[in-house]
Amino acid sequence: MLEISHLYKDFKRFCINDITLKINRDDYFVLLGASGAGKSVLLELTAGITKPDSGKIFLNGKEITLLPVEKRKTGLIFQTPAIFPHLTVKENIAFPLFAASRQIVDSRVRSLAEQTGISHLLNEKPAKLSGGELQRLALARTLASDPLMLLLDEPLSAVDTPMKSSLRGLLRGLNRDGMPMLHVTHDFEEAVALANRMAVIENGSIIQTGTPTEIINQPKSGFAAGFIGERNFFKAEIKGLYAFVEAGGAGKDRFRIHLNEHCEEGPANILIRSSHVVVAKDKPELSTTNNFSGRISSISPLREGFEVCIENGTRFYARITRDALEKLSLAPGQEVWACFKASAVEVIR
Incomplete structure (x- = not known):
């Protein structure tokens, strides 16, 4: 479970303003907002890349507000996957497992490659992979580090439309298997397709939280109404x-x-x-x-x-x-x- 309590960060021209959220263990939680609304910044604060001015962050009851990135047990996946281009798919997945024995590494890599649908690509270099395959590789490598939660920053925006459906299925499957998700996007259809709970963020503030159905039926602002194609607000x-x-x-x-x-x-x-x-x-x-x-x-x-x-x-x-x-x-x-x-x-x- 992720708990964000009264999080605040002032960037002078923009601020994350008193954000409080609770994401349960079984949640696929989507944060929906336009470009510049503060979605990615909130992920960076949660992952530890950026430090807040005030507020607290808890993961499974442990405060992680000031912990360094590598000690948070959160897996952050960016819009453009951060993959080592000189390593094969197999070597990329194995990278977080450097301390394990060869036998454990080989078994874990095969299992993750099968889970993410890239077993046939293990000996390929990233340059030969499509956008969707690169995101599957990024997922596999992130899962190799045994995160307690995945933080997804617009993970489908650079993926071809035919691949989006299968990637959504993969993400939903990971969530059903017990992986909580915090996924940020500007795409309302994507949010509705994935989320069981969601929040709308505008100018660094959460303006509405609820199920997709609640937000569709009762938008709390013209901004939220606009996401569902309604402008008579x-x-x-x-x-x-x-x-x-x-x-x-x-x-x-x-x-x-x-x-x-x-x-x-x-x-x-x-x-x-x-x-x-x-x-x-x-x-x-x-x-x-x-x-x-x-x-x-x-x-x-x-x-x-x-x-x-x-x-x-x-x-x-x-x-x-x-x-x-x-x-x-x-x-x-x-x-x-x-x-x-x-x-x-x-x-x-």
């Missing part, structure tokens, strides 16, 4: 059956958005999923209670359909099918209506 003031959202900044007009039920009054976040926003060319005569006119500023292709951005002091995004796009003859610059039901408005605190 607004800070609002709740009063009665309405959420008041500022349009265009402080002091400007405010949108009044109808809610489906009375909520606790005061500041809150609201989310309207883009699939619940209907686009109409004329003033609608629909059952929707929230109807806003605006101008289409962009139409962007998605995996399934298109995303239409409608501007009217703020931006509403709608997700529509190709058939709807063609039927309505939509194009940038057109005046249209963005419409959604009160029941589509999610209030998040």
Whole structure:
């Protein structure tokens, strides 16, 4: 079990700010964030490459905050594997086993190569390996040092798409066999495919922790909502059956958005999923209670359909099918209506 308690590190222009996390023995824990959010720095603090200004780190109940890297029993694997190019695959895996007998080394290397799927490459030099094979080699060599936990820094980002699925399977298998994981990535799909628990980090702070389902269903910030492809996320003031959202900044007009039920009054976040926003060319005569006119500023292709951005002091995004796009003859610059039901408005605190 890894416990990080009130970890703080000031880099002058950026800081890791009061991070507290608990990662259980059976967790595949993914830390999700954009580039520069602090993901890799947190791994380096956990691995001992960087020392914190304050806070504590415990691994299996033992404090490791100030221990050197080699005494932490954590295995750190980087985005670009740190492999010795002059050694064969076999020699790379055996490197952490220098103190063991030849018989033990040979047995351990064969076992790890088989576990990571690189038995057929033992006599090859790293220069002949693909990105996915290099990551498997990095895993095997790291496992040879008997770590208590793996720390993975964007391990799949340099791997070809066809290889990612098999590597995910390997990582999940290692976790099922008892290896706890702390895996950082900027890829939401990767996080959902691997994690049983995850956290979102923004500007050096953890802004949400939970299961992938909890974060998908209840994003706590526009940043987190953006990772799941939702951009209709607004800070609002709740009063009665309405959420008041500022349009265009402080002091400007405010949108009044109808809610489906009375909520606790005061500041809150609201989310309207883009699939619940209907686009109409004329003033609608629909059952929707929230109807806003605006101008289409962009139409962007998605995996399934298109995303239409409608501007009217703020931006509403709608997700529509190709058939709807063609039927309505939509194009940038057109005046249209963005419409959604009160029941589509999610209030998040």
